Amino acid sequence: MRALIFIAFSLYHFTVAQAEEGVSAGSHRSDSEHSEDYCSPEILSEVKELKSLMQEQKTVLEELKKQTERPNVAFSASLLGEGGQTIGGHSSEVTLAFRKVFINIGNAYNPSTGMFTAPVEGVYYFGFSAFANGRNSMGVHLRKNGQQIVASYDYNSTHKDVNGANRAILQLEKGDQVYITLWGGLQIFDSYNSVSTFSGFQLFPV
Numbered sequence: 001m002r003a004l005i006f007i008a009f010s011l012y013h014f015t016v017a018q019a020e021e022g023v024s025a026g027s028h029r030s031d032s033e034h035s036e037d038y039c040s041p042e043i044l045s046e047v048k049e050l051k052s053l054m055q056e057q058k059t060v061l062e063e064l065k066k067q068t069e070r071p072n073v074a075f076s077a078s079l080l081g082e083g084g085q086t087i088g089g090h091s092s093e094v095t096l097a098f099r100k101v102f103i104n105i106g107n108a109y110n111p112s113t114g115m116f117t118a119p120v121e122g123v124y125y126f127g128f129s130a131f132a133n134g135r136n137s138m139g140v141h142l143r144k145n146g147q148q149i150v151a152s153y154d155y156n157s158t159h160k161d162v163n164g165a166n167r168a169i170l171q172l173e174k175g176d177q178v179y180i181t182l183w184g185g186l187q188i189f190d191s192y193n194s195v196s197t198f199s200g201f202q203l204f205p206v
Helices: 002-027 031-038 041-069
Strands: 074-078 084-088 100-105 115-117 122-132 138-144 147-154 162-172 177-182 187-191 197-205
Touching (some): 122 138, 122 147, 138 162, 147 162
Antiparallel strands (some): 074 100, 115 177, 122 162, 122 197
16 A cells, blocks of 8 residues: 555656646747747647646545555454353343453454444444353344344253354444343353454445
8 A cells, every 4th residue: 555655646746747847848948939839739738638647646645545544443352261151141131341352453342341333434344153051041142333233042952052153244334333242141151262252343444
């Protein structure tokens, strides 16, 4: 990206230099030559083309600068990432805080609250996994601003470990929040194997 900006910047200044050179050359001629040559239709046409090219290059340069200024956003975290612990059994749905952070570029994810907050408008990818062991049943939602987007659940009827996963691509406005909730009465397990996770990243801005 920096190479593209450098090339565009160089082309822009080269075009400006060419235009200034043409004007300078015309200024050293006599009044009659200036009137006959510099103001000829051919010269005027070339000057207009140079101005148009300069404007196009300026527009491209500004767009490239905007792209480099857009934040990079990516995060991935495990619920606990250590030991082995089951949490849940609450009377109502609760937000899960995935506390062991593997990566958090842009700091859009808050491990204390479990909330991802979109720093800019764009299209984002989110994915999660959830695990429950023993006789426990598991059920989680991926939510956006309180709205249920996708879910994963498994009711344990065989006393074996259960797990699930899901993913979604969402268009977010700046400030929108995405998070994972655990269903009331159900459980989720995590350990040093990091079997319950939450991840996301920006695909592109809009």
